[in-house]
Amino acid sequence: MTGAPVIEIRGVTKSYGDREVLRGIDLEVGEHRALALIGASGSGKSTLLRCIDLLEDIDDGDILLDGEVITDASCHVVAVRRRLGLVFQAFNLFPHLSVIDNVTLAPVRAGKVARAEARERGRELLAHFGLAGREHDYPDRLSGGQQQRVAIVRALATRPRALLLDEVTSALDPELVGEVLELIRGLKTEGMTMVIATHEMAFARDVADEVCFLHEGRVVERGDPARMFTAPERPETQQFLRRVIASGRL
């Protein structure tokens, strides 16, 4: 592991009523590292990401960002969220705003960046990710892949410390998955710290520095991608990967 962890998760638990979704998660993600979260639907991947971005309260444990606890009652929730970027499975772009306004809303309103400056940077980011010329389109005029790329640009516009990606290709038509994965691969090369919840096993093996298998709210196994996919040690991981291979996704 290189450097001190950007995100550190210590014994985090979370329940919805009687249903325990996270049952004591311990993880850390170092600077410039990409951690892939894999596991069946309902294993807690999305909930964990929402907890890190403070969209959900955790019941027990701590989450740290750059060594500082962010889950205490005294923490300034909005300030923490501004230091993290979260990208959703269903894009969740603002349908009433143009692409450039989607990207600049947060920097202008929350980050207090001057509008002209925010638009300039937004345009640069969009161009960098192959979306030049789409600034004034509305989200419903874009393909799913383009929408998700805009959503990623929107998350990057506030210069987050780390990016949380929640199954960002699961809602896309198969032929549009590639362009989004390509973008994420580019971010990895540029050194972005990322937590990637994904069903794209080949992608996880390719891009992640570490793969973590979640099962029923617990970290069952984690390790080097090459080993995780070729020689998983725990029976739950083996079973999960067998099912994934049987469905032709690895």
Added chain:
Amino acid sequence: MTPAPDRRAAREAARRARARRGAVVAALSTVLVLGGLVLLVVSAPGWDDVRSTFFSWDVFRDSFPRVLAGFWLDVKLFVVVEVIVLVVGLGIALIRVTGAPALFPMRLLATVFTDVMRGVPVILVVYLVGFGIPALGVRGWFADPVVLGGFGLALCYSAYVAEVYRAGLDSVHPSQRSAALAVGLTERQAMRFVLVPQAVRRVMPPLLNDFISLQKDVALISILGPQEAFRVAQIDAASDFNYTPFMAAALLYLSVTVPLARIVDHQQAKARRRQGHAVTP
């Protein structure tokens, strides 16, 4: 088998014939139904009396300018009350949907207010406000019957419109709020820049429907005395026992409500088209 170009021409001709037949049937049925209705009314035993008391051209010409002058008051009041209602209604809706503990008493009041105002007939509210507030000893501009009537209407319609806004806010998917918070907006900014704009767009057609109702209900202030279109028509009709002035007033109301109704239809069609395209859940 016929060659392809012929086949296509034959199908095209059949399609055209079908369309022509449809147009003829529609025209015939319209003439029959409408003609039948007119015949029915005209052949009624009292038709001659009705024609002279409701459709007298002379009376119409004489009374119309006065009714029109009265109608001007309706229009002015409508515009002022509508603006107030749009603002106050949104305020009430926002109070009801936010969870801030400090707003609890406001929330309670807002709930009681909407329940009461939606449950009481508009005419009753106008009456109670119009005679109750002066009885409290209130004097000055606020005691003017037009202002009081407008106030009564604003009370009722703020409650209706608040419910429309609230339905709109509820219909915006929670994921939009999550997305707004995730990019670092505060709850208040999320409401202002993300949720309210989407809600307002969605409730445009029902809001316009309430516009139309309000435009008609403005006539209710006549019970407090102001000489708006209905009141003027009533006075004119009473002076010579001819009801044609009411027809003049009806025409004037229609001249505003029918175009409004067309705008509503247009908006609804546009909203449907938009939803057809929408990709975001």
